[in-house]
Amino acid sequence: MRQVHICEVGPRDGLQNAKQLMPTEVKKAWVSALAAAGLTEIEVGSFVPPKLIPAMADTEEIVRHAIAIPGIKVVALAPNVKGFERARAAGAHKVTFPVSASYQHSVSNVRMTPDQMVEEVRRAAALAGKDGPEIEGAISTAFGCTLQGEVPEDEVVRLAVALAEFCGGVALADTVGYANPAQVRRIFRRVKSEIGDKLEGAHFHNTRGLGLANALAAYEEGVRHFDSSMGGLGGCPFAPGASGNVITEDLVFMFESMGLATGIDFDRLLAARQIMISGVPQEPVYGHMALAGLPKGFRAAA
Numbered sequence: 001m002r003q004v005h006i007c008e009v010g011p012r013d014g015l016q017n018a019k020q021l022m023p024t025e026v027k028k029a030w031v032s033a034l035a036a037a038g039l040t041e042i043e044v045g046s047f048v049p050p051k052l053i054p055a056m057a058d059t060e061e062i063v064r065h066a067i068a069i070p071g072i073k074v075v076a077l078a079p080n081v082k083g084f085e086r087a088r089a090a091g092a093h094k095v096t097f098p099v100s101a102s103y104q105h106s107v108s109n110v111r112m113t114p115d116q117m118v119e120e121v122r123r124a125a126a127l128a129g130k131d132g133p134e135i136e137g138a139i140s141t142a143f144g145c146t147l148q149g150e151v152p153e154d155e156v157v158r159l160a161v162a163l164a165e166f167c168g169g170v171a172l173a174d175t176v177g178y179a180n181p182a183q184v185r186r187i188f189r190r191v192k193s194e195i196g197d198k199l200e201g202a203h204f205h206n207t208r209g210l211g212l213a214n215a216l217a218a219y220e221e222g223v224r225h226f227d228s229s230m231g232g233l234g235g236c237p238f239a240p241g242a243s244g245n246v247i248t249e250d251l252v253f254m255f256e257s258m259g260l261a262t263g264i265d266f267d268r269l270l271a272a273r274q275i276m277i278s279g280v281p282q283e284p285v286y287g288h289m290a291l292a293g294l295p296k297g298f299r300a301a302a
């Protein structure tokens with residue numbers, strides 16, 4: 001039984017910021033290898049205009065490939081209703097909408113104010129109805145912003161409450177790697193006290209090395225769903241300096257060594273890492289676990 005759920009976001013968050021394009025066939029093989037390693041949720045791409053982010057141009061094909069793999073939840077990101085329609089048509093099981101708590105980041109990223117974005121997600125949720133994809137509202141730049149600096153906590157809480165009204169789940173994202181564990185505990189606790197179990201996911205970047213510490217802080221506040229990216233690929237092309245999600249391999253090791261089952265197999269995870277590296281050989285990849293290997297006598301959580 002899985003006690004912690006990890007969503008691999010490398011094919012989306014990682015590749016959208018990579019300088020190199022991963023060939024579509026390698027992307028498919030990577031997604032298949034991730035599923036074989038035990039990842040049951042994979043964010044495979046983003047339905048943004050291909051001119052804006054060429055690395056996401058094959059997202060429809062990747063979604064169609066992924067939904068044929070049994071036992072995984074296929075997630076796609078959409079910045080608006082148009083992107084949602086494309087995600088739904090391709091068969092995505094879940095669609096994540098980034099709603100920036102930073103006014104400046106929102107206008108720069110999706111050319112909408114945070115409140116206009118909430119209304120956009122509301123329209124998508126109405127279109128999804130009962131039979132459509134799950135809708136997640138992910139509050140980005142929830143812990144700070146490279147453009148605006150400080151992001152008011154009250155604004156994060158206000159947007160979470162608004163999104164919880166019609167989203168299946170709400171996630172808090174440290175898009176640019178500004179968060180610290182004390183802040184994570186405080187904001188997750190505040191949001192949870194307002195929306196309860198609708199607060200589902202945590203999305204951290206390792207830009208300043210605090211990704212794992214922040215994930216642990218969120219875990220201690222009751223979070224059980226985490227986004228991470230293999231090899232620490234990732235970032236936001238519209239937020240300068242934002243690179244590297246929390247590293248999947250290290251996150252899995254942290255939880256498994258604490259006795260918390262993730263359902264993920266290390267050997268297969270490292271096999272998937274090799275496929276990823278083969279597809280973007282010039283990109284920097286990170287991760288302590290992959291370099292050091294498992295400790296002698298290590299036993300995965302039951």
Ligand SMILES: [Zn+2]
Nearest residue numbers: 013175203235
């Ligand atoms: Zn991110």
